[in-house]
Amino acid sequence: MDKYTDLIHQTFDFPTEEFTVENNELYFNGIPLMDLIKQYGTPLKLTYLPKISSQIQKAKRLFNDAIQKLDYQGTYTYCYCTKASHFSFVMEEALKNGIHIETSSGYDMQIVRALHKKGKIDKNTYIICNGFKRERYRQWISELINDGFVNCMPILDHLGEIDYYKEHVNTKTKVGIRLASDEEPKFEFYTSRLGVRYNDVIDLYEQQIKPDDRFELKMLHYFINTGIKDTSYYWSELSRFVHKYCEVKKVCPELDTIDIGGGFPIKTSIQADYNYQYMTEEILRTIKRICKEEGVPEPNIFTEFGIFTVGESAANIYSILDEKLQNDKELWYMIDGSFITNLPDAWALNQRWPLLAINHWNKEYRKIQLGGMTCDSQDYYNSEMHSFQVFLPKAPKDEPLYIGFFHTGAYQEQLSGYGGIKHCLIPSPQHILVDRDEDGKLISWQFAPEQTYESMLNILGYEI
Template structure:
């Protein structure tokens, strides 16, 4: 009878996989021994594996460029990274090594852009696509960078933005227009709050933009929340976007770019199956066919990938510190952190991540629930919230079990309020960055230590005792050993 955890995985999935394999009964992720990280840095622990960011960017470029070559597509492909997925310097700077553009969504994003430009980490020839509703501060920073000569492309979300930008920008400038796409039927509303309605875009162009010689319409922007998926909903929205593009092209010769916003999905289980190359080819083929029918030039294609860029580079490692048996059927494995604070999407939107034990794959398995450290009843991860039941090696107090959640690199730190106050004052885990040197060897550095009590006391307005003050001073001065 096959009762070991490795038997369960072998019977259920194809294993090993590209990023996961075993050394004896311990898990490797992209060749990195996970238990070695635990032994060296302890838990709870977050990590970012930088090479995966570049790998995914290059994969996407390859899929779209191959699709364009196959159908003799005349436009270019441009990869944009959505900084809202992760604003951290090590992430953004790694992404920029791959000759990409950036998509921003708020005023403070542009402070990062200006820093990257001034430090020669951002190529002046790459477009900065500015999305979202734009406050006065956001508009002023857009105008400031355009006046400095950067290629800032504001995507117009409402009519007032054009008027304000026109007053602030000194010379001619380019803009895009965002379509207010229709939402899926399951949504509580029909049309996105962002952008301008399909029927209003052409009149807006003729009545406002076309009459102003200072403004050039370069891009039509299309975005849906569900991302790029092979569904009737996605293809229908793309077709409506192309129809608007064709109408605008009749009057606007300088319009030459189409932004098919909405990201590629990332792996959320060992059973994940998505044909990226097929989707890229189908998108390009449909746009090519539409343009041939309308006898117009194919637009340059922009994609905005956030989660796809950085999501699969991240992971979170925990120790099972105790098992509680509340009744005959329910076994609660308690981790040494909190799901609500460390992986907030698992609580807020029932998002799934790849979850695997780091050790003891040759032990017998059992069905469990996973509980976090907060006193909130919602701080859990189990089969009721997610599609599959959770099975892990049987709890043994003498042989500690460690588990990992993988592909957690997008949104979790910013949504969770990195560096700030956490629910029940559960601290942010230690965070390490993993890279490869010129010889292909793994390198490790500590990005941040586990959040200290002194930092929370300071945020909350409490005076710190002497020991806490010394601890906080040590952290803030960067004197923690790396």
């Protein structure tokens, strides 16, 4: 009999640092998942808070080691992209690590206010304000600056944005300019809709920033949708951006920082296949080489890591409700949730995550399709990152099978509209948090119960 445990051990270098098996049951970062299932039931979203801190410390270590190794003259600053996950427990865990914040929405400014009120940040924390800004966003940025948030930095996204700050900001202000990067060659359009054209940057500085003593251009910013990848496209865009930095630096002495937006990837399969150290060192080498060629001091570096910060901290756990053989060879396992509503990137972007059975590792495995609870034909999952198939154990009739999708901590709640109305009124699953106490013992608690029918009906306008 071909057992599920044999399949996994033969396919991957298993166990890994985060995935282990004891008594045919899966552990995730040392968490006995079956114990959580027995306590809380399914469907279940869990967030393991220490993973957020360990990811931040990993990135800081990579950049600081590379700076020392290459004798790089600039500093490194880690920012968390709030848009990856706005939850308070994510923000507060991340901020324990001496990081800063990158925002993309006016409502983020109110999160900044709430964090400051709780003492989680101070007025020296960098608030890198990105995005195309409507008046409300610009207003709240201006109010933060006027209230003494000295490192609240609007990143100008178009030529007219600074006009608002000239009218409403009454103190010395640091600003940045976002450059409109070219998209990947396979993209549907050539240049990003966000940011200022390369050819307009110097004119924007000389005509609108330099003449006003209140404003100081400190940062050039760019964003790469693909994230940091070892591709000719990435290196080409980085080099182009650094050359433009050098050009602007020669006319703007106070400019001293670049923000290389678009972060490190996370593991979408059980096995890691990304060389973080090589990529970090190569980024610094590229910047250092171009600055030397141009006779310009090496800039300070900001990164904005969202998926990398929070993605690997979370998992979605489901029960297999039943199996259905729909023809001679298509066997379906039906889950007690929905991919469209719980993991929308699986549907929208064909995103893959590490998928593992949580129990029955000693049972025979079989090829299956996973079906969600909505009526939509697209609510399915039938391939993994390493394979165009999905294999899971054959469960006994009287014992449930549980499965987990891992590294699901970024964007899924935001995209699915957490707590709102879902396709076919599928509720948001309960969400639990897992941490360790001072002695390293695991502790867990419920952040939110499964969404109720009352909350949905209230949103829809029904009287209940």
